[in-house]
Amino acid sequence: MKMVSPAEWRPVGLEDLEPAAWEALKYDGNSCVVAGPGSGKSEFLAQRAAYLLQTHICPPPYRILAISYKREAAQNLQDRIVRTCSPEQSRRFASVTFDAFTVGLARRFRKALPAAWQLTPNFRVVFPDQGTIRESLRNSRLDAPGDWKAEVGGILYKTFEIYEGGSWRLPPESDQVNSGTHFALARWWLSLLAADPISTPNFILLNRLAELIQRVNPQVARALAATYKYVFVDECQDTTFAQYDFLESLFNNSGTIVTSVGDDKQRIMSFGGARPDFFAVFQADFGARRFVLRCNYRSSPSLVKLQHVLARQIDEDVPEVESRTDGLLPSSAAQMWYSVSAESELRALSSAIAKDMNLRRLVPRDYAILTRNRPDSYERQVEAAMAHEGLTVRNESRDVGGIALQDLMAQSLTRAVVPFLKLAARERDPESWISACKIVQDLRGSDYEDDPTLQRALRELNVFISGLRRDACRLSVGRENARLLAEKIIEFFDLEQTALAFPDYRDSEFLVLVKDALLFHLADSAEGATSWDAVIENFLGAGSVPLMTIHKSKGLEFDTIVLIGLDDQGWWQYSRGNVEELSTFFVAVSRAKQRVVFLYCRERGKRSKVAELYELLESAGVPWRDRR
Numbered sequence: 001m002k003m004v005s006p007a008e009w010r011p012v013g014l015e016d017l018e019p020a021a022w023e024a025l026k027y028d029g030n031s032c033v034v035a036g037p038g039s040g041k042s043e044f045l046a047q048r049a050a051y052l053l054q055t056h057i058c059p060p061p062y063r064i065l066a067i068s069y070k071r072e073a074a075q076n077l078q079d080r081i082v083r084t085c086s087p088e089q090s091r092r093f094a095s096v097t098f099d100a101f102t103v104g105l106a107r108r109f110r111k112a113l114p115a116a117w118q119l120t121p122n123f124r125v126v127f128p129d130q131g132t133i134r135e136s137l138r139n140s141r142l143d144a145p146g147d148w149k150a151e152v153g154g155i156l157y158k159t160f161e162i163y164e165g166g167s168w169r170l171p172p173e174s175d176q177v178n179s180g181t182h183f184a185l186a187r188w189w190l191s192l193l194a195a196d197p198i199s200t201p202n203f204i205l206l207n208r209l210a211e212l213i214q215r216v217n218p219q220v221a222r223a224l225a226a227t228y229k230y231v232f233v234d235e236c237q238d239t240t241f242a243q244y245d246f247l248e249s250l251f252n253n254s255g256t257i258v259t260s261v262g263d264d265k266q267r268i269m270s271f272g273g274a275r276p277d278f279f280a281v282f283q284a285d286f287g288a289r290r291f292v293l294r295c296n297y298r299s300s301p302s303l304v305k306l307q308h309v310l311a312r313q314i315d316e317d318v319p320e321v322e323s324r325t326d327g328l329l330p331s332s333a334a335q336m337w338y339s340v341s342a343e344s345e346l347r348a349l350s351s352a353i354a355k356d357m358n359l360r361r362l363v364p365r366d367y368a369i370l371t372r373n374r375p376d377s378y379e380r381q382v383e384a385a386m387a388h389e390g391l392t393v394r395n396e397s398r399d400v401g402g403i404a405l406q407d408l409m410a411q412s413l414t415r416a417v418v419p420f421l422k423l424a425a426r427e428r429d430p431e432s433w434i435s436a437c438k439i440v441q442d443l444r445g446s447d448y449e450d451d452p453t454l455q456r457a458l459r460e461l462n463v464f465i466s467g468l469r470r471d472a473c474r475l476s477v478g479r480e481n482a483r484l485l486a487e488k489i490i491e492f493f494d495l496e497q498t499a500l501a502f503p504d505y506r507d508s509e510f511l512v513l514v515k516d517a518l519l520f521h522l523a524d525s526a527e528g529a530t531s532w533d534a535v536i537e538n539f540l541g542a543g544s545v546p547l548m549t550i551h552k553s554k555g556l557e558f559d560t561i562v563l564i565g566l567d568d569q570g571w572w573q574y575s576r577g578n579v580e581e582l583s584t585f586f587v588a589v590s591r592a593k594q595r596v597v598f599l600y601c602r603e604r605g606k607r608s609k610v611a612e613l614y615e616l617l618e619s620a621g622v623p624w625r626d627r628r
């Protein structure tokens with residue numbers, strides 16, 4: 001792909017950007033781009049990457065590092081760059097999650113850790129249970145020096161790691177502690193590092209170790225800053241204290257230019273330790289310029305108006321936003337439905353979805369049913385009602401062998417297997433063929449198109465796909481044979497090479513867990529299917545209406561959002577004025593492009609705790625519909 005001059009560069013795949021986005025895109029200093037839902041923040045990062053790479057403002061061998069909060073978001077960004085830039089350019093764009101990046105660094109530079117904080121060569125990332133933390137705190141209180149005992153005794157175990165751990169930069173020596181809190185933290189973390197036979201750190205500790213590594217080894221920090229000329233932070237409102245310190249130690253005043261994008265009103269990860277003051281602190285520390293975007297490219301004008309009413313409840317100074325999408329519905333885009341029984345509620349819902357799909361030529365994935373908590377508690381009922389209309393629903397949070405379905409689908413292994421399955425099932429599928437070639441290139445570790453290793457690997461791929469097609473023709477469609485095909489594909493990948501190609505799988509136990517979950521879900525997808533294409537469709541959930549929590553819907557968009565269980569039962573954490581809960585509600589509403597339906601069913605619960613939400617909807621003019 002030839003180089004483009006900055007003046008000639010145009011957005012890829014979009015007509016235009018709003019003026020503030022243009023300004024931010026071309027700005028060559030630290031910046032934060034603050035904008036509401038649907039304003040194109042993720043799109044902006046993809047365009048800025050394309051701009052920097054295609055104009056050679058980020059010339060070879062420099063790279064761009066994009067850090068996202070969620071794996072799907074990181075993958076989505078990488079995919080966009082692969083589609084819009086040349087292979088050489090997209091190889092210089094690394095899109096990772098914060099956790100994957102810090103785990104990778106801790107692994108790579110493990111030996112550069114001070115002796116006191118050594119990790120074993122292999123380690124397993126764990127999510128310690130609250131009981132273990134509690135016990136460690138109890139022991140620390142017993143062993144703490146006299147005047148620290150009371151302080152340790154007062155630590156809340158539930159927030160111990162997130163808040164106390166989040167705000168303590170590790171000292172090079174583990175005994176350099178000057179408070180009871182740090183004494184308890186050091187004890188707890190050292191116990192994770194010393195676990196037998198391998199260390200079992202969690203993500204907070206790994207973040208802290210990664211920060212320490214580059215603080216005590218300036219050459220490591222310099223090498224990283226010299227590699228990454230530009231760093232992007234997506235969904236920066238969810239950055240934790242520990243992650244922020246890492247970012248600050250590594251890239252502030254390093255010559256690297258950092259662009260953060262986010263939306264304060266979508267901060268729904270405080271329970272995970274998101275720092276509430278990210279924008280202010282980042283602007284002050286990094287001398288970052290602030291850009292505010294004011295367009296919404298996702299939602300229709302009436303939905304943007306509704307979002308504004310909710311946004312003002314979270315932040316009364318929030319600016320008005322302009323919708324850049326036409327409203328396509330003749331009747332109210334937002335409605336509250338009242339039902340007496342769950343049965344009548346869901347009958348009305350499934351019949352409305354079936355009719356709407358027909359009328360507007362939509363597909364099941366244009367709809368999403370969102371819940372505040374526990375989608376599994378609605379799954380059966382929704383499934384039964386949808387079946388009456390010939391529709392299926394898929395609980396994206398369903399546990400598949402130890403991993404949530406939605407997370408399984410975002411796994412690198414799953415994403416690698418899918419094009420191979422498609423090639424097995426179809427005579428021609430050029431897009432899958434291109435993906436398969438790219439996967440082989442990644443797996444066999446070859447970077448150059450004229451590399452003989454790659455040529456050999458592609459020949460091997462050709463032979464393998466022909467064999468796989470023959471197998472798919474020969475084998476009847478069913479559970480066992482679906483497993484067999486996938487096992488052949490994974491065998492062709494080679495687990496060792498897979499672990500090397502995808503940093504997430506350095507922990508081989510995790511790779512095995514993902515593999516088993518994938519085989520299990522594929523076998524399930526073959527149940528009742530009459531063709532391999534149908535198996536793949538079931539596997540991907542293409543023909544089902546997704547059911548998921550609001551947290552899982554973050555960053556996604558659908559034509560129609562249905563919020564089920566908007567009552568005290570479903571929103572048991574709600575209390576008037578609770579900003580995090582309001583933000584969660586805001587995230588749900590802002591996923592919709594054209595329509596949002598709020599379901600209230602008397603049988604499910606009362607409306608006292610959540611009265612504020614109904615008052616807000618009524619004040620925004622959202623009408624009630626009787627569906628009893």
Ligand SMILES: Nc1ncnc2c1ncn2[C@@H]1O[C@H](COP(=O)(O)OP(=O)(O)OP(=O)(O)O)[C@@H](O)[C@H]1O
Nearest residue numbers: 014016017036037038039040041042043297298555
């Ligand atoms: N300049 C643009 N012109 C046309 N469409 C755009 C533009 N920017 C973004 N979009 C489209 O608008 C939608 C929302 O974009 P995107 O997901 O990037 O928004 P976001 O700000 O990251 O959203 P959120 O914070 O709500 O998850 C997408 O469908 C995207 O393709």
